[in-house]
Amino acid sequence: xxxGRISIIVIMMLLATLFEPVTGFIPxxxxxxxxxxxxxxxxFRRWSILPLNDCKIGGVLDDNSVVQEEVPNTMVKALRRFxxxxxxxxxxxxxxxxxxxxxxxxxAIDLGIKDVFAFSCAVVFWWFQEHLLHDRLLHSSxxxxxxxxxQGHHEKPYFHISIDPVELMLGWLLVAHVxxxxxxPLDLALSAxxxxxxxxxxxxxxxxxxxxxxxxxxxxxxxxxxxHMKHHLVDSRYWFAxxxxxxxxxxxxNPDVRDIQKIKGKAKKRxxxxxxx
Numbered sequence: 001x002x003x004g005r006i007s008i009i010v011i012m013m014l015l016a017t018l019f020e021p022v023t024g025f026i027p028x029x030x031x032x033x034x035x036x037x038x039x040x041x042x043x044f045r046r047w048s049i050l051p052l053n054d055c056k057i058g059g060v061l062d063d064n065s066v067v068q069e070e071v072p073n074t075m076v077k078a079l080r081r082f083x084x085x086x087x088x089x090x091x092x093x094x095x096x097x098x099x100x101x102x103x104x105x106x107x108a109i110d111l112g113i114k115d116v117f118a119f120s121c122a123v124v125f126w127w128f129q130e131h132l133l134h135d136r137l138l139h140s141s142x143x144x145x146x147x148x149x150x151q152g153h154h155e156k157p158y159f160h161i162s163i164d165p166v167e168l169m170l171g172w173l174l175v176a177h178v179x180x181x182x183x184x185p186l187d188l189a190l191s192a193x194x195x196x197x198x199x200x201x202x203x204x205x206x207x208x209x210x211x212x213x214x215x216x217x218x219x220x221x222x223x224x225x226x227x228h229m230k231h232h233l234v235d236s237r238y239w240f241a242x243x244x245x246x247x248x249x250x251x252x253x254n255p256d257v258r259d260i261q262k263i264k265g266k267a268k269k270r271x272x273x274x275x276x277x
Contacts, residue, residue, distance in 0.1 A: 128247065
């Protein structure tokens with residue numbers, strides 16, 4: 001059976017098991033398992049394993065004053081919304097990735113160790129690229145439209161639907177493939193682009209699921225979500241990594257939460273003292 005037929009069968013199975021109407025924008029006072037009357041600290045303590053006894057929360061988990069889309073609270077609902085909701089980016093990126101893989105298998109050149117190396121390097125490159133772009137561009141000291149868009153993401157309640165637009169996702173993959181093709185033969189460029197797109201789609205899913213009410217199924221995903229919650233709710237100057245939280249250790253952006261809160265507390269006291277004077 002060809003790779004193309006296998007891909008079609010997989011997509012049809014996903015459609016058969018997951019497709020159903022997805023709830024759109026609706027005004028609700030309670031979505032998910034926890035009532036909105038819980039305080040931010042209570043919400044955060046239930047959802048996170050972070051030590052919060054001595055910490056203040058800087059972000060917002062829920063906002064009762066705005067009409068927002070219902071946030072999934074089960075894995076099945078999250079999968080339906082991610083692949084079959086109004087955002088076409090994820091399903092389009094998946095289709096492109098399958099098409100690229102099919103094209104690579106269709107070449108006369110057999111797969112080899114070079115393909116594995118190109119694929120692996122592209123995945124690792126994405127992991128480090130996440131941190132650098134998040135830190136240097138999206139949280140840049142200079143104002144530009146990308147920073148403004150990301151700032152809007154931070155200003156939303158933590159639990160919300162966060163999926164990049166289809167134009168950004170497909171455009172990014174196109175540019176990546178063109179760059180790979182400039183330096184690599186077609187077979188290796190295809191392998192690298194498949195690895196890059198797989199890592200990118202994995203990031204998109206992980207970031208999306210971290211902003212839903214779905215409980216992380218494994219210890220690794222709990223650490224990923226907690227790392228991102230710290231970035232949103234404690235201090236956005238730290239914890240930029242996502243796919244691999246330990247990359248923050250390599251860049252020195254994984255401080256102890258209590259240390260950051262102590263520094264922010266002292267700065268707040270100095271500011272209040274200056275205001276009084």
